[in-house]
Amino acid sequence: MKVILADYSGFCFGVEKAINTTFGELEKKQKDQNIYSLGPLIHNNQVVKNLEEKGIEVIENIEDLSEGSIIIRSHGVSEKIYEELENKGLNIIDATCPFVRRIQNIVKNYYGKGYTIAIIGNSCHPEVIGINGWCNNQAIIINKEEDIHKVPSVDKLCIVVQTTMAVEQYNTISEKLENYAKEVVKFNTICLATKERQNAAKHLATKVDAMVVIGGQHSSNTQKLVSICKKIKPNDTFHVETIKDLPINTFKKYETIGVTAGASTPRWIISEAIETIRNI
Template sequence: MRILTPKKIGCCFGVNRAVKLTEEALSKGVPAYITGELVHNDTITRKLSERGLREVKSINDVKGGTLIIRAHGISPEERAKVETKRIEIVDATCPIVRQAQIAAKKLEEEGYQVLIVGDKDHAEIKGILGHLSDKALVVANHKEVDQAKLKYKVGLIFQTTHSVELCRDVVAEVMRVAHEIKIINTICADIRKRQEDAVKLAQEVDLMIVVGSHHSSNTLKLKKLCHKYNKNTIQIENSKDLKPAELKGVKSVGIIGGASTPDILIEEVKKKLRKIGRK
């Protein structure tokens, strides 16, 4: 059985940075809190929890110690609330997400109606919306574009982990109405490269495996993208999810991980594939 992976696997820069900052905070021996997952990966979440990171429902639940700001960022309103407390702040917001926040505000200040392509319920999008004075439009794909709500001057940004293909379709739909469009490409370069690698691999193998959490936005999009080019695509969180029956008759396997999937999980999947292949 041939096992193919991209040259670069493992977590992206933003995830590695967030984990490093959190581990440094935990090493100081003071209570550390976070309002949700640092990144969307159960293995990372579990390991940080074992080291003492405590997840709370609200900033109001933090009474002291250190607050870790998630990689997805927060709104200025939430930031102001944190700064009124006598606690240390460790800002693990991904620099690419921060750029998206700045881009959205810039478009608004230039008089554009801001349209964000992404998941309206995602923490990153909520944080970006919090940086705006006016209500922005948020769509996941071109089918959600309501032309009646569009103005003639529209500025677009994208969730940093969104699918490039989906974004192209949204732009085409907006062009039907808007007379002036300004686009700031806020999709992370690492994400774009993963998507390109995924498409290439999916077309070369019998089975495509996407490794990552089932509640990771970028991993879910990778799976959807791979499935478009290879119907025999599955998503697993780790090697334990891999079933021998799924490999029946398979001579080549492609593996790719989401931006928050540690390289050790990819290696474990490769190891199990080799073990199954020897039977």
């Protein structure tokens, strides 16, 4: 079986930075020191399990914490969480991706100038929840075109977008949102890594018989890759987390398979999958 790996597959700059920061902390870790991660460090179960075995405990809220170090993952957190962590005297290890930090700064700045903030993204995603926390949780969050009618007319609107959104979705929604305010500022804050990955996946999907997208079930950027590939290969796109999910028998009918992977997928999982498909 011929297998082609899409460019820009696997760990992005922000995830790589978060992982390196965490391993750096583990090296310095004292015997009795507790290191926590506020939510799973990345959306990949295998990596999170590995880090847990090495001593990084995942916690979902900080209420009961009174000591130790806490890692803020690449998705970032709200302004209020920083204040709470500082008040508790916890050692903050900040792995917020600089692309996410940029959005938080834009939102804080424009909210302070009296703009209503619109975030194009998934309201349940930690990155969006965090960004909303830089404008007093007052942002209007729109995930799909059908939600636009819920937006009230305002004087000044500042539009940002979740870093992992599909570019087409941003273009369509942001254009329509422009009709809802007298004055609009727009920031296409989709990160470069996401754009490059999506373009490469789209390009490869047109050249192969089937596409395999490797990444966590909860990974937003992986889900976007799946929907982009499905537009080109509706019945021949497969989302898998590890080689255990590969539908080997179905693959036998194909000659060439393309592989791409989300930003939280480690290289070893990609290599293992490629090797398994190649041997079919």
